[in-house]
Amino acid sequence: MLNELxxxxxxxxxPHVQQEPRIAAMQTExxxxxxxxxxxxxxxxxxxxxxxxxxxxxxxxxxxxxQLDGMVATRRKVKQGGHLYSSGDAFTTLYAxxxxxxxxxxxxxxxxxxxxxxxxxxxxxxxxxxxSDKHNCNAIALEDAEVCVMPFNxxxxxxxxxxxxxxxxxxxxxxxxxxENGVMMLLANMRAEERLAAFLxxxxxxLHARGYSKSELILRMTREEIGSYLGMKLETxxxxxxxxxxxxxxxxxxxNIRILDHDKLKAIFNASTC
Amino acid sequence: MLNELxxxxxxxxxPHVQQEPRIAAMQTExxxxxxxxxxxxxxxxxxxxxxxxxxxxxxxxxxxxxQLDGMVATRRKVKQGGHLYSSGDAFTTLYAxxxxxxxxxxxxxxxxxxxxxxxxxxxxxxxxxxxSDKHNCNAIALEDAEVCVMPFNxxxxxxxxxxxxxxxxxxxxxxxxxxENGVMMLLANMRAEERLAAFLxxxxxxLHARGYSKSELILRMTREEIGSYLGMKLETxxxxxxxxxxxxxxxxxxxNIRILDHDKLKAIFNASTC
DNA sequence: CCGGCTACTTGATGTACATCAAGTGAATCC
DNA sequence: GGATTCACTTGATGTACATCAAGTAGCCGG
Numbered sequence: 001m002l003n004e005l006x007x008x009x010x011x012x013x014x015p016h017v018q019q020e021p022r023i024a025a026m027q028t029e030x031x032x033x034x035x036x037x038x039x040x041x042x043x044x045x046x047x048x049x050x051x052x053x054x055x056x057x058x059x060x061x062x063x064x065x066x067q068l069d070g071m072v073a074t075r076r077k078v079k080q081g082g083h084l085y086s087s088g089d090a091f092t093t094l095y096a097x098x099x100x101x102x103x104x105x106x107x108x109x110x111x112x113x114x115x116x117x118x119x120x121x122x123x124x125x126x127x128x129x130x131x132s133d134k135h136n137c138n139a140i141a142l143e144d145a146e147v148c149v150m151p152f153n154x155x156x157x158x159x160x161x162x163x164x165x166x167x168x169x170x171x172x173x174x175x176x177x178x179x180e181n182g183v184m185m186l187l188a189n190m191r192a193e194e195r196l197a198a199f200l201x202x203x204x205x206x207l208h209a210r211g212y213s214k215s216e217l218i219l220r221m222t223r224e225e226i227g228s229y230l231g232m233k234l235e236t237x238x239x240x241x242x243x244x245x246x247x248x249x250x251x252x253x254x255x256n257i258r259i260l261d262h263d264k265l266k267a268i269f270n271a272s273t274c
Numbered sequence: 275m276l277n278e279l280x281x282x283x284x285x286x287x288x289p290h291v292q293q294e295p296r297i298a299a300m301q302t303e304x305x306x307x308x309x310x311x312x313x314x315x316x317x318x319x320x321x322x323x324x325x326x327x328x329x330x331x332x333x334x335x336x337x338x339x340x341q342l343d344g345m346v347a348t349r350r351k352v353k354q355g356g357h358l359y360s361s362g363d364a365f366t367t368l369y370a371x372x373x374x375x376x377x378x379x380x381x382x383x384x385x386x387x388x389x390x391x392x393x394x395x396x397x398x399x400x401x402x403x404x405x406s407d408k409h410n411c412n413a414i415a416l417e418d419a420e421v422c423v424m425p426f427n428x429x430x431x432x433x434x435x436x437x438x439x440x441x442x443x444x445x446x447x448x449x450x451x452x453x454e455n456g457v458m459m460l461l462a463n464m465r466a467e468e469r470l471a472a473f474l475x476x477x478x479x480x481l482h483a484r485g486y487s488k489s490e491l492i493l494r495m496t497r498e499e500i501g502s503y504l505g506m507k508l509e510t511x512x513x514x515x516x517x518x519x520x521x522x523x524x525x526x527x528x529x530n531i532r533i534l535d536h537d538k539l540k541a542i543f544n545a546s547t548c
Numbered sequence: 549c550c551g552g553c554t555a556c557t558t559g560a561t562g563t564a565c566a567t568c569a570a571g572t573g574a575a576t577c578c
Numbered sequence: 579g580g581a582t583t584c585a586c587t588t589g590a591t592g593t594a595c596a597t598c599a600a601g602t603a604g605c606c607g608g
Contacts, residue, residue, distance in 0.1 A: 106455050106456070106458075106459055108459060108463070109544055110544060110545075112459070112463045114455075114458055114459040114462050114463055116455045116458055116459075127447075127448055127451055128448060128451055128452050128455065129448070130444050130445055130447075130448035131445045131446075131448035131449040131451075131452055132452075136452050136455065137455065156437065156440055156441065156444070159433075159434070159440070160433070160434045160435075160437065160440065161434075163430065163434065166430055166433070166434065167430065169444075170404050170430070170443075170447070171404055171405045172405075173401075173404075173444070173447040173448065173451065174401055174402060174403070174404035174405035174447070175405040176451050177401055177402055177405075177447065177450050177451060177454065178402050178405055178406075178410050180451065180454035180455070180457075180458065181380050181388075181390045181402065181410065181411065181454070182380070183454075183458055184380075184388055184390055184454065184457055184458065184461060185380055185382060185386070185388040185390075187458060187461035187462055187505060188388050188461055188502065188503075188504075188505035189382070189386045189388055189505075228462065229462075230462075231461060231462035231463075270383055270384060271384070
């Protein structure tokens, strides 16, 4: 059930992406790379994009690929801390993350905030807005980011013409439903150590699918945001990191995490017995 | 954020369904009505279905409606306790519930079960299967039920021809994503009383949208299933019911619940303060 | 370089809920 | 119709995590 957490490749239905040092560097580099301005002459085009294996269906012919190039209306940059969209905003477009890292969170009437997910390059944001034509959560950049803006009408038009794209859109939404099922399991049934192990493994796998190391990662979010996502307090997150560190499973240096014993982490994630 | 829990009409984007005594009776009747066999001559047809306002988009012309009549390949009955589908089954079709009540649940490797939702008439099941072409959870009937079988290929074909249907399918999936966001908030942030209040209010609203009373309901699931869904143990569910009962908020007689003070229930749901 | 801030860590104490255990009451089955 | 079972209730006790509190470390602006 938590396959999604246990095998990113299957869950995300991705081909293995070859290691791309330029991208890989971004994760280990403390500062986000300064995004060079896109010259007006250089048209935004999915067919050229090195992330297309993450965003787009595989098996498109060149004709269809050309049609798809029109899907992205424009790109948009969001500064760290900035909102890509906010709860209540009119929904008109989906977004594909090109660079950067986001969180989505819902806020209850009485002000409690719940982080519902963390999103990285190649992932699609905004699906929550479809049902009521307005966004249902806040999407906030955790580092300087750039997204592809895909007007939803346009996505739907193209979906009607390209069945492979139609299926792809459905899969993306279904994947999100299945992911959230996994999170529900995590929140309802797991103890703190299992939750944090699951969280780390999930991040590692998704980063690995993007060409990053399997044994190292930089957390883009605070302990509090991790805690919100995992249903625990920031102190407990901190203590659990310390515990893992004492047990020689990981090495924690601020937001830099090095995985020393991947198997033990998996064992904790699977363990119901203490 | 928990608007979904607080206002079923908005969340489900439904027109008010007029009270239908025949259906309403089903909720208060302990035994499910014996389903009369459909004569071969009586073709399954969405256009005749009294639940179409729940399943289908509004604003279809008669032409489109006729096309849609082909969407449901057949109907299928499921006995109480029976599986509509199981985790791992090949995914080929979606299901629309005609009568009865279901739960969906995921099971982790170590056997822990997590109820991810309860579904009632007019709701669509099976969306979890799209992403990987196999089902990702178990769908189990909590009472004798009948569903409309809608081959997904067929749904996609029709979606390409009928934009209103396409949008509708997208909304249904988005609604599920938003619902699960609400459950995440509930599991991560709320205390037992708030959870149960939210659960009851949500059930009441969905039942109300189907013509049932706002002040009475029959729980189709056990305390344990409620507990699993809400991330608490059955004893805690039971105690919380007793507490509500002592406080004069509800009257509990087995699975029959009568709401005595709807406002107080809402207040508990909203309260962060104790 | 210093002062203040934010993010994090670590310890002491409290508590909501889980767990364990022993009922009760309605439904089912020979 | 009495025995069995299952779902539920209620009480006593335990515990994982929250809360409260007091630090420390890295970072930013001046």
